[in-house]
Amino acid sequence: GDSVTQMEGPVTLSEEAFLTINCTYTATGYPSLFWYVQYPGEGLQLLLKATKADDKGSNKGFEATYRKETTSFHLEKGSVQVSDSAVYFCALNTNAGKSTFGDGTTLTVKP
Amino acid sequence: DTGVSQDPRHKITKRGQNVTFRCDPISEHNRLYWYRQTLGQGPEFLTYFQNEAQLEKSRLLSDRFSAERPKGSFSTLEIQRTEQGDSAMYLCASSLVTMDEQFFGPGTRLTVL
Numbered sequence: 001g002d003s004v005t006q007m008e009g010p011v012t013l014s015e016e017a018f019l020t021i022n023c024t025y026t027a028t029g030y031p032s033l034f035w036y037v038q039y040p041g042e043g044l045q046l047l048l049k050a051t052k053a054d055d056k057g058s059n060k061g062f063e064a065t066y067r068k069e070t071t072s073f074h075l076e077k078g079s080v081q082v083s084d085s086a087v088y089f090c091a092l093n094t095n096a097g098k099s100t101f102g103d104g105t106t107l108t109v110k111p
Numbered sequence: 112d113t114g115v116s117q118d119p120r121h122k123i124t125k126r127g128q129n130v131t132f133r134c135d136p137i138s139e140h141n142r143l144y145w146y147r148q149t150l151g152q153g154p155e156f157l158t159y160f161q162n163e164a165q166l167e168k169s170r171l172l173s174d175r176f177s178a179e180r181p182k183g184s185f186s187t188l189e190i191q192r193t194e195q196g197d198s199a200m201y202l203c204a205s206s207l208v209t210m211d212e213q214f215f216g217p218g219t220r221l222t223v224l
Contacts, residue, residue, distance in 0.1 A: 042217065046214075049211070051211065093211045093213075099144075099213060100156070101153030101154045
């Protein structure tokens with residue numbers, strides 16, 4: 001079945017540091033890939049997505065590129081802020097509609 | 112607010128009691144999903160509807176769980192004879208059938224004592 005493996009956390013960075021959160025997947029067919037973010041006390045929000053190989057999703061300074069050859073969708077940001085502290089989930093979605101999520105990576109950014 | 116709403120936000124119950132949660136999707140969305148999230152894990156798929164038809168149920172959804180979407184709008188998730196292992200956050204999401212991303216509600220946190 002489909003699965004998503006995320007880099008284990010938690011991740012603690014200083015403000016303005018470079019962020020990478022690794023995500024790899026296993027899926028049948030050609031899934032769409034997503035990063036969702038969950039801020040403390042809030043629901044999951046879509047951060048970015050990519051629907052086919054070599055697509056790059058971007059939003060709020062975050063980027064991720066759909067790499068079919070390595071089945072990866074790593075999340076990056078060049079300069080994190082304290083307000084980026086949250087839990088980040090990598091997910092995939094096939095034509096079946098349901099989404100499969102990784103276990104999440106907790107990011108804490110210190111001033 | 113036109114997002115996905117869930118009610119209640121928190122529910123504490125005793126083992127063996129029945130509980131029911133409600134989800135109101137974004138109004139024009141024809142797909143509605145239920146997920147369960149336990150501490151330190153990502154959401155796990157439970158079931159989804161397209162309009163009023165329940166199209167898929169996870170093996171996680173034991174016979175104590177039932178979900179309905181009677182008019183293709185709001186949905187309810189009922190858990191009968193709750194167990195401590197049912198303690199989790201229950202998430203609802205909605206989408207259009209033409210979308211691959213889903214829009215999530217704030218969740219209902221269930222605690223079974």
